[in-house]
Amino acid sequence: MYTEKVIEEFTNPQNVGELADADAVGEAGSPTCGDIMKIYLKVECDRITDARFQTFGCAAAIASSSMATRMILGMTLAEAWDLSNADVVDALGGLPEPKVHCSLLARDAIRAAINDFRTRRGLEPLERGSGCCCSGEGGCDSCPGND
Amino acid sequence: MYTEKVIEEFTNPQNVGELADADAVGEAGSPTCGDIMKIYLKVECDRITDARFQTFGCAAAIASSSMATRMILGMTLAEAWDLSNADVVDALGGLPEPKVHCSLLARDAIRAAINDFRTRRGLEPLERGSGCCCSGEGGCDSCPGND
Amino acid sequence: MSDQDQRTLYMDHAATTFMKPEVVAAMAPYLSEHFGNPSSLYRFSRESKNGVEEARGQVAAAVGASAGEIFFTSGGTEADNWAIKGIALANRNRGNHIVTSAIEHHAVLHTCEWLERQGFSVTYLPVDGFGRVEPERVGEAITDETILVSVMTANNEIGTVQPVAEIGRVAHDRGVLFHTDAVQAIGAVPIDVERMGIDLLSLSGHKFYGPKGTGALYIRQGTRVETLIHGGGQERGRRAGTENVPGIVGLGRAIELATADIEGHNRRIAAMRDRLVRGVLGSVPDSRLNGHPTERLPNNANFSFRYIEGESILLLLDGRGICASTGSACSSGSSEPSHVLLATGLSHEEAHGSLRLTLGDANTGEDVDHVLEVLPEVIGRLRRISPLTPARTRVPEAE
Amino acid sequence: MSDQDQRTLYMDHAATTFMKPEVVAAMAPYLSEHFGNPSSLYRFSRESKNGVEEARGQVAAAVGASAGEIFFTSGGTEADNWAIKGIALANRNRGNHIVTSAIEHHAVLHTCEWLERQGFSVTYLPVDGFGRVEPERVGEAITDETILVSVMTANNEIGTVQPVAEIGRVAHDRGVLFHTDAVQAIGAVPIDVERMGIDLLSLSGHKFYGPKGTGALYIRQGTRVETLIHGGGQERGRRAGTENVPGIVGLGRAIELATADIEGHNRRIAAMRDRLVRGVLGSVPDSRLNGHPTERLPNNANFSFRYIEGESILLLLDGRGICASTGSACSSGSSEPSHVLLATGLSHEEAHGSLRLTLGDANTGEDVDHVLEVLPEVIGRLRRISPLTPARTRVPEAE
Numbered sequence A, B: 001m002y003t004e005k006v007i008e009e010f011t012n013p014q015n016v017g018e019l020a021d022a023d024a025v026g027e028a029g030s031p032t033c034g035d036i037m038k039i040y041l042k043v044e045c046d047r048i049t050d051a052r053f054q055t056f057g058c059a060a061a062i063a064s065s066s067m068a069t070r071m072i073l074g075m076t077l078a079e080a081w082d083l084s085n086a087d088v089v090d091a092l093g094g095l096p097e098p099k100v101h102c103s104l105l106a107r108d109a110i111r112a113a114i115n116d117f118r119t120r121r122g123l124e125p126l127e128r129g130s131g132c133c134c135s136g137e138g139g140c141d142s143c144p145g146n147d
Numbered sequence C, D: 001m002s003d004q005d006q007r008t009l010y011m012d013h014a015a016t017t018f019m020k021p022e023v024v025a026a027m028a029p030y031l032s033e034h035f036g037n038p039s040s041l042y043r044f045s046r047e048s049k050n051g052v053e054e055a056r057g058q059v060a061a062a063v064g065a066s067a068g069e070i071f072f073t074s075g076g077t078e079a080d081n082w083a084i085k086g087i088a089l090a091n092r093n094r095g096n097h098i099v100t101s102a103i104e105h106h107a108v109l110h111t112c113e114w115l116e117r118q119g120f121s122v123t124y125l126p127v128d129g130f131g132r133v134e135p136e137r138v139g140e141a142i143t144d145e146t147i148l149v150s151v152m153t154a155n156n157e158i159g160t161v162q163p164v165a166e167i168g169r170v171a172h173d174r175g176v177l178f179h180t181d182a183v184q185a186i187g188a189v190p191i192d193v194e195r196m197g198i199d200l201l202s203l204s205g206h207k208f209y210g211p212k213g214t215g216a217l218y219i220r221q222g223t224r225v226e227t228l229i230h231g232g233g234q235e236r237g238r239r240a241g242t243e244n245v246p247g248i249v250g251l252g253r254a255i256e257l258a259t260a261d262i263e264g265h266n267r268r269i270a271a272m273r274d275r276l277v278r279g280v281l282g283s284v285p286d287s288r289l290n291g292h293p294t295e296r297l298p299n300n301a302n303f304s305f306r307y308i309e310g311e312s313i314l315l316l317l318d319g320r321g322i323c324a325s326t327g328s329a330c331s332s333g334s335s336e337p338s339h340v341l342l343a344t345g346l347s348h349e350e351a352h353g354s355l356r357l358t359l360g361d362a363n364t365g366e367d368v369d370h371v372l373e374v375l376p377e378v379i380g381r382l383r384r385i386s387p388l389t390p391a392r393t394r395v396p397e398a399e
């Protein structure tokens, strides 16, 4: 039922593990519904320079965790916030319909991590609908490479 | 579903036809229920000396017609009256349960013929339950061979 | 007239068909190496799942449906039961009336009778002398309470093909769902569920050179049908039970073959059948063809021979190696002969004296010749035994 | 850890089994030359009829019934549906209450839920931590309204064998009919419907090396059961539809083979299974065996591995060629894991982390060795990915 790409990503997941000196940590899901994802980010000047994850869940959950961490590497926090689960599903070449919800896990964990990053800096956590997530450290534009 | 004996008797029925100078004719059944048997008897001194039949019906009806005419040949009318359909079924080596009723046809036609014989002689037709069917012509015992 | 003639000449294809070698070949791998449960997750079971889904596509293509509208069953009977009970039970709040015909298969009739015992009311439409349901009658029978019209595509006994598209139109004009039992029609009548206004359609594998114990129900997308067999999530949650994978694969292949060239097939079969009919009616007095002269299945010849009874015809034919069928009750041990023949207006005697010969893909012109040689003999023989035969019809035994 | 290992190691025999060559051989003639409809009258169809009746005798012998009490169905699911709906609908006037267990197969549970929607009331008995139904509980649940007790002989997920004879006794003491779903038990648990007090019993061919899409229902002589599938007079008028002759023949041969030496078979399979269980529990920390330690099917091993989820175990095993199953909901796309595992008291996390390995006749000691080599690696790998794994259980990757 899974595409070859999902199976490949699941069988050889990238970015597995923890980051001891993470700038942000986010978690989503619950063991009751069968999946939990924990994500660790290194952030420099609003840009994600490293990402690791740990996931308890099915192949779709693990594959989308892996894919999502690969996708956000190098993104600004704003871009990462806007990463939709549809983007992750597309990158995986699709997921079976009853499995699509598993890919929400990654998006939720990333957003939780970004809010953790903001909270650590004394900023308000963002609402779900919100579009921007600059840390405010001198404004997004002041960071190198943000042009 | 039929025994070999039934098929054999049906495929090569004995005593088929009419007797122009029959002493008795009997009929049973109706086309509505799918079978009719007509039987023709020659009777000498209360003994059946010839028997022929015509049957409209299934293999069981035809086979039991043939078998019954074979069985009553040489019988006294009393013996023929007492021929039960179980006797015919036994002689055929059995009939499938839903077909047993077809063998009643022969018994009923034989009894109708015996009553025809009696009526022709001014005797009362016998009731179903009745056991004797002497024609009364000098008593059964007076005929040759009835000892 | 005994068992000398050892060869079996099978002319009872409406009862069941042999399986085509291509069908058996398609099934073979699923009887051995591809045995996985289609519901399983591992790659090994993908062959099974793909086999089932390919067959679903084949069935869909054969009736002009989409694959998502095809549900596999254990045969035509289950499909009929599911369609009719499923619609009735799911639409109880909308009405309790069903319109069907007097000549349906027992899978439909006995299902309807069961529903009557559950409080539904059923109209059994009469047919004309050829066994046709008149579409106007369907319209007249529909009431505000009617939730389903069920009329078969073609009759299994007399082969009469119904004006299904017209009946579908009448039903739809009145907002009523239309089911058709197409068990006998597949491979002979081109089916297009769209064009014919069919909402549910039953079919059965063993009537078109596929496996016994396989069938399918087409359910138009969006039609509410209550489940008949509850359990696991197979067939998208609508028909539970581990799939009969080899059977389904065989069904798919068989329907593909059966519908590849319906016209050519019909032409070939009907030519033989027509010669058979002409030959029989020409050589056997007091015989008639039952069913419709033209609107009939190409392989069906159903005769009535007066003065004699069907089972005995059938068994004498069997003695000569010919396999046929009859609508006489004596074959079933009840006293009522075929409800179909009676519905067309036949007397009991005529109905009892019926014989059905249904041709198939393996029959040849020689088979027809052989039947034409044997059948009049058999009829003559039985007529000589019958008390009903008039003198003019009684042919003396050949020496 | 990729697709290199091409050989398929099948350890999911509770899902379905391959067909034994003897079974395929028994079926073969009925797939080609013996294609007659068993209901037909001519000699040619006698082979079909005899095939069906021989199979009926084989099934009867296997469960201690007489042939007249065996009715063929399209599988275990249909048999379960028929038994439970059939008893309920035929005994409506006597009561409206059914007693079953919380760990039945969905074919039973969803049927019971449907009956609840029709106005019946159902008690779903709890089980103990090993998945056993206590017979006293059955007695307590029976009321004056109870018309049926339905408890499975052995569970398909955790393999727990129920005290069926005791449950039968309790039901009969209270004058209540007893149905058991023996789909998983045939060939492993010796069945005697008399001794065990069973009034109805469901079985399914594809669970004991027979064909998919075949099953049977045993109905004790004299038991009133409403028909589920209406139509022709097949199966003595109680289950309509042209018989799946090759399937039925295969079922008969398969059950004969499966029950010829249950004890020897169980000894051989259980020895492998026990080594598997010991090996897994010994090498994988925080693992447990689900189900009963001794009262279980000889081929069933059901584990829970904490901190990880079943579908991902299953797919990594699949990558190594091993076919297994899980009770995790993620395999079915719902969020509730196996109702059976939850009923035995497992937490959601443990239930999600379950793996079922079910051995079969073709498995060898080497298969067990291979699983014992691969499985701990797979578990370790997933535990390294999981955020729930405690440090003491996290094994570093082997270099």
Ligand SMILES: Cc1ncc(COP(=O)(O)O)c(C=O)c1O
Pocket: C240, C241, C242, C243, D074, D075, D076, D077, D078, D080, D105, D107, D152, D154, D155, D156, D181, D183, D184, D204, D205, D206, D213, D214, D215
């Ligand atoms: C205990 C149990 N009951 C019923 C069934 C249903 O049987 P089938 O798949 O043959 O319909 C199964 C297997 O799927 C089962 O394991």
Ligand SMILES: Cc1ncc(COP(=O)(O)O)c(C=O)c1O
Pocket: C074, C075, C076, C077, C078, C080, C105, C107, C152, C154, C155, C156, C181, C183, C184, C204, C205, C206, C213, C214, C215, D240, D241, D242, D243
């Ligand atoms: C018109 C019709 N409907 C339904 C059926 C039942 O199909 P099956 O025998 O596959 O259950 C048959 C054949 O027996 C049939 O001819």
